Amino acid sequence: MNNRDSLLDSERLRKLLAGELSEPEHAEVLAWLEQSPENQNVLDQLAATPDLWEKASRLLANLPSQADRASTVQKPNQPQPPLSFLRATNVSGFIGELGHYRIIERIGSGGMGVVLKAMDPALNRIVAIKVLSPLVAEQPVSRRRFLREAQAAAAINHEHVVRIYAVEEEQRLPYLVMEFVAGLTLQQKIDRDAPLELREILRIGMQIAAGLAAAHHQGVVHRDIKPANVLLENGIQRVKITDFGLARSSEVPALTESGMVAGTPEYMAPEQTHDGNVDFRADLFSLGSVLYAMCTGKSPFRMGSVASTLREVAEKPPRPISELNPEVPEWLIQMIGRLHAKRAEDRFQSAADVERELAAGLSNLQRPVSNMCDRDSAGVRCEHRYRRNWLRAALLATGGALLITVAIVLASIAHRGSRVTGVYDAMSRSNPNNAGKAESRVDGLSPDTSRRTAAVTPNQGGADLSLPITLRRPYDKCYPAAPTDRISVQYAVMAICRNVGIPFQFEKSKAAAGDACRRWVYPDFLDVPAGEALRELLTPLGLAYSVDEQGLFIEPSAMKTDAATRLDLPAARP
Amino acid sequence: MPDGPPTSQTLIARVQQREEGAWSRFIEVYGPAIQAFLRAKGLQDADLHDVSQEVLRGVAKGIVDWMKDERRATFRTWLFTITRRRLTDFWRRRQRHPPATGDSDVQRQLEAVEDYRTDIDIWHLEWERRLFHYAAQQVEHDVDRSTWRAFWLTAVDGRSPTEVARELDIRVGSVYVARSRVMNRLRDELRKLEAENPRDEV
Numbered sequence: 109m110n111n112r113d114s115l116l117d118s119e120r121l122r123k124l125l126a127g128e129l130s131e132p133e134h135a136e137v138l139a140w141l142e143q144s145p146e147n148q149n150v151l152d153q154l155a156a157t158p159d160l161w162e163k164a165s166r167l168l169a170n171l172p173s174q175a176d177r178a179s180t181v182q183k184p185n186q187p188q189p190p191l192s193f194l195r196a197t198n199v200s201g202f203i204g205e206l207g208h209y210r211i212i213e214r215i216g217s218g219g220m221g222v223v224l225k226a227m228d229p230a231l232n233r234i235v236a237i238k239v240l241s242p243l244v245a246e247q248p249v250s251r252r253r254f255l256r257e258a259q260a261a262a263a264i265n266h267e268h269v270v271r272i273y274a275v276e277e278e279q280r281l282p283y284l285v286m287e288f289v290a291g292l293t294l295q296q297k298i299d300r301d302a303p304l305e306l307r308e309i310l311r312i313g314m315q316i317a318a319g320l321a322a323a324h325h326q327g328v329v330h331r332d333i334k335p336a337n338v339l340l341e342n343g344i345q346r347v348k349i350t351d352f353g354l355a356r357s358s359e360v361p362a363l364t365e366s367g368m369v370a371g372t373p374e375y376m377a378p379e380q381t382h383d384g385n386v387d388f389r390a391d392l393f394s395l396g397s398v399l400y401a402m403c404t405g406k407s408p409f410r411m412g413s414v415a416s417t418l419r420e421v422a423e424k425p426p427r428p429i430s431e432l433n434p435e436v437p438e439w440l441i442q443m444i445g446r447l448h449a450k451r452a453e454d455r456f457q458s459a460a461d462v463e464r465e466l467a468a469g470l471s472n473l474q475r476p477v478s479n480m481c482d483r484d485s486a487g488v489r490c491e492h493r494y495r496r497n498w499l500r501a502a503l504l505a506t507g508g509a510l511l512i513t514v515a516i517v518l519a520s521i522a523h524r525g526s527r528v529t530g531v532y533d534a535m536s537r538s539n540p541n542n543a544g545k546a547e548s549r550v551d552g553l554s555p556d557t558s559r560r561t562a563a564v565t566p567n568q569g570g571a572d573l574s575l576p577i578t579l580r581r582p583y584d585k586c587y588p589a590a591p592t593d594r595i596s597v598q599y600a601v602m603a604i605c606r607n608v609g610i611p612f613q614f615e616k617s618k619a620a621a622g623d624a625c626r627r628w629v630y631p632d633f634l635d636v637p638a639g640e641a642l643r644e645l646l647t648p649l650g651l652a653y654s655v656d657e658q659g660l661f662i663e664p665s666a667m668k669t670d671a672a673t674r675l676d677l678p679a680a681r682p
Numbered sequence: 683m684p685d686g687p688p689t690s691q692t693l694i695a696r697v698q699q700r701e702e703g704a705w706s707r708f709i710e711v712y713g714p715a716i717q718a719f720l721r722a723k724g725l726q727d728a729d730l731h732d733v734s735q736e737v738l739r740g741v742a743k744g745i746v747d748w749m750k751d752e753r754r755a756t757f758r759t760w761l762f763t764i765t766r767r768r769l770t771d772f773w774r775r776r777q778r779h780p781p782a783t784g785d786s787d788v789q790r791q792l793e794a795v796e797d798y799r800t801d802i803d804i805w806h807l808e809w810e811r812r813l814f815h816y817a818a819q820q821v822e823h824d825v826d827r828s829t830w831r832a833f834w835l836t837a838v839d840g841r842s843p844t845e846v847a848r849e850l851d852i853r854v855g856s857v858y859v860a861r862s863r864v865m866n867r868l869r870d871e872l873r874k875l876e877a878e879n880p881r882d883e884v
Contacts, residue, residue, distance in 0.1 A: 124859060125866045138855030148843075148858050155862035156869045161837065164868060167814040168838045433827075 121154050191222065193239065193281050202227070207278055209237060209285065225288060228273075235273060238351075239283040251282055258284050260328050261352035268319030270339065270350040286350070291342040294398070295335035302405030303433045309402045309440070310470040312338070315347035316395055317463035324388040324459055328352055333394035335401055389452040392459060396447025403440070404432035408448070440469065692877070694757055698745045709738065711875070715812035716765050722804050723769060736768040737761075762805045817871035821864055832857045833864035 123129050124137050141147050152161065194204030194211055202210040209226040212234075216223040221241040228235050245251050255275060262272035271287040294312065298304070304312070316338060323330060330337075330352050339348040400408040408426030426448070429441045443465060449455045456462050693711070696704035716737050720730045741764060748754055755763070822830050828850050835846045836857060843857040850857070 125863050127863070138853055138859065141855040141858045142853070151858055151862050152865075155866040160869055160872075161865060163810065164814065164818075164865065165838050165840065167811045168818055168834075 118150075118154055121151055124151075125155060191224075193242065193279070206237060206239070206283065207276055209235065211237070226285075228285070234288045236270075236286045236288040237283050238286065239281065242281060245281050251280065255282050257352075258282070260326070261323075264323050264326050264328060264352060266319055266322035268315045268347050268349060269323060269352065270348045272352075287348075289339045289341050289348050289350070291340045291345075293336050294338035294340060294347075294402070297340055298335050298401055298405060302402065303435075304402045306435070306437070306440075307470065307473055309399065309436075310466050310473065312340070312345075312347055312402065313395070313399050314463055314466035314470060316349060316398065317459045317466060319347065319349040320388070320391050320395065321459035321463055323349075323352055324391070329388050330391045330394075333391050333398060334407075335398055338398065387452065388459065389455050389457070392447050392455050392462060393449075393452075395459070395462065396444045396455075399440070399444050399447070400426060400429060403429050403436045403444070406432065437469075694745065695749065697741075698749050705742075708741075711816055712761065712812070713738070714815070715809045716761070718808040718812060719762075719765060719801075719805050720769060722808060723801070725769075725772075729772065733768050733772050734765075736771070737765045740764040740768060758806075758809055762802060765805070766801055813872060813875050814868075817868050817875060820871050821867045824867070825864060828852065829860040829864060832860035836861050837865065 120129070120133075120137070124134070129137065141151060152158075156164075191204065191211075191214065194206055197203070197205045197210060199210060202212060203214075204211045206224070206226070208230060209228055212225045212227060214222055215225045215236065221239045224237045224239065226235050226237045227233075240251070240254050245254075255277070258272065258275040262275055265271065270289060272284055273287065274285040276283055276285065292300075316333070320330065320333070330349065332351060333349070337349060337351045339350055340346070341348060397408050400406075406427075425445075429436050429444065443462075447455055447462070456465075693704060693708060697708050713734065716734045717730055720733055725733060741761065744764065748757075748760055754760065832846060832850060832852070835841045835849070836843050843854050843861075847854040847857045852860075
């Protein structure tokens with residue numbers, strides 16, 4: 109009795125919650141708790157009010173899927189796009205018709221259109237139909253691209269790729285007829301079960317790699333590999349990759365206002381954020397992210413925090429897997445690290461290689477002595493290689509950060525010296541005909557410029573770093589840019605231009621269309637005039653620019669990002 | 683309401699004073715609430731990001747005046763006002779340049795925007811949800827995995843502690859302790875967030 113009273117002592121329970129009880133005391137309280145629901149209630153109420161318990165249960169319910177919620181889960185109160193393109197049907201059990209297909213129901217909606225479940229009466233089979241959103245379809249360029257990409261994807265015939273049966277068009281509205289796969293998406297599985305078991309991670313990863321290898325062999329790049337695009341067939345859990353090559357086709361440059369944006373930022377490769385010329389290695393990066401998500405339950409690069417300082421643009425490695433799930437073997441962690449190499453050339457060089465390594469890991473696991481995995485010769489060899497690449501990545505990241513810091517510091521210098529218009533005039537005079545090559549500008553520079561830049565201490569720019577920085581939408585859709593990425597420079601240049609009030613323009617390029625991700629900085633990025641900074645920033649970087657009465661021109665060739673040269677900034681600030 | 687730090691220490695004040703890191707933290711904490719609200723109002727990704735950027739710009743611009751206002755509304759309400767105004771602007775613009783299809787949709791959404799009462803309900807819900815999510819992420823980060831799972835499976839998924847104990851291979855009593863610990867921490871985190879906006883309730 110005495111014992112029981114002392115247990116009820118709330119001081120003691122508080123210690124329990126704080127983890128301050130001794131071992132025997134702790135065991136005693138556990139026994140007391142197991143005695144009756146009343147005792148459990150006492151503890152519950154001490155921890156939080158019933159109201160808070162109720163709220164936790166209600167408000168946290170959708171937390172795990174948060175990372176991918178925007179792109180995969182249809183919120184119940186989100187208006188569904190109308191299915192007005194369907195013809196009415198008088199066959200019962202169907203909601204309409206499209207071509208000769210009878211539509212059973214809508215099974216999903218996304219940025220690029222809707223997915224329907226349908227019956228193909230000619231072959232008497234169930235199919236999935238993806239209809240391009242009318243908004244996208246009304247752009248002839250995008251419509252053609254969609255059809256072209258879909259036709260390319262239709263050529264892939266592999267057990268781990270969702271089969272495309274037909275690519276059709278009705279009243280200028282293109283649609284895809286695909287194999288219907290009943291089952292969960294990998295995203296749903298991750299939400300439900302993450303972290304997945306190692307065996308399962310390897311099996312799923314291997315099958316994705318196999319599907320990718322087949323597609324890459326056909327010259328098709330997926331461009332939007334993410335858990336929501338990986339289907340797990342009911343029962344046998346066979347992996348099927350869906351939406352090949354479509355991510356790109358739904359990107360319509362002219363639609364920035366009405367907003368169809370494809371791709372999932374968390375799973376994108378760095379080069380996808382700035383370069384139209386993405387090759388199969390982008391898929392390998394994304395595969396790394398998918399493996400990461402299976403291991404940890406989280407996507408590696410979560411933008412939930414709306415990466416909000418420019419320092420975040422200079423990339424960070426994801427949170428170490430070992431912190432999130434200590435059970436993942438080292439060799440797999442390193443393999444993911446290599447898939448995550450910021451530079452495409454540091455990654456695996458084919459999906460087939462990835463498939464082989466995962467298969468080897470899986471067969472090791474299935475051997476009686478299962479933890480030999482990370483000690484076999486391949487593992488050791490890789491470890492060595494990974495470490496070197498990792499070091500390189502870290503160095504590059506530091507370089508990127510430095511570059512950004514320099515830009516900001518320069519901006520703040522310019523802020524102090526208010527010679528903005530003077531500099532502008534000087535620039536105009538020195539390049540009256542807009543004819544320049546990079547060298548001629550560099551010649552005009554004092555040779556000390558870059559050194560002086562480097563000598564500026566970060567503290568001087570420190571105050572400006574905390575200015576509100578907001579990034580325009582495409583940024584959110586992106587993985588932070590690679591550190592050597594010229595577009596980081598471009599950001600800085602553009603932001604400075606805007607703030608100084610110099611009209612500017614990058615020459616348009618044909619590659620702009622379909623660029624997977626364009627990113628521009630809001631004018632708020634640096635809220636300081638920075639005329640001098642502009643010159644000091646451009647020239648040491650070897651960027652060719654010229655100025656005439658219409659504004660500042662930067663030669664696209666110097667930007668090395670053809671796709672990024674299309675200007676897409678919001679209207680100038682009032 | 684527990685005693686928070688003095689007003690000048692709040693996140694909002696730190697943002698207003700342009701203190702380093704304050705703005706990014708502001709976006710991290712409140713950005714998702716803004717986005718969730720806009721999403722609930724039917725905006726899709728691209729528009730949603732545009733409008734939420736507008737909102738953030740509005741905050742950056744207006745925060746000084748808001749802080750100065752003696753009779754200011756709570757921060758939560760102020761942010762709601764900005765968000766809703768930007769959303770209305772957005773639909774107005776959209777109506778002027780309607781896309782080729784879905785006119786009636788736009789019309790409907792425009793009307794919905796006028797429904798203030800619904801909006802503020804959604805806002806409060808999404809706001810609370812966001813604070814819970816944020817707090818939960820902090821706690822999840824700090825506790826070990828089985829503690830978190832014990833909390834999650836019983837308190838959120840509503841499964842029986844006995845079953846969960848079996849699954850996690852721990853004592854039933856430990857399940858109770860684990861979930862109460864998490865809940866307790868969650869409460870503390872929420873209080874910390876409250877303290878950052880002393881005039882608001884969580």
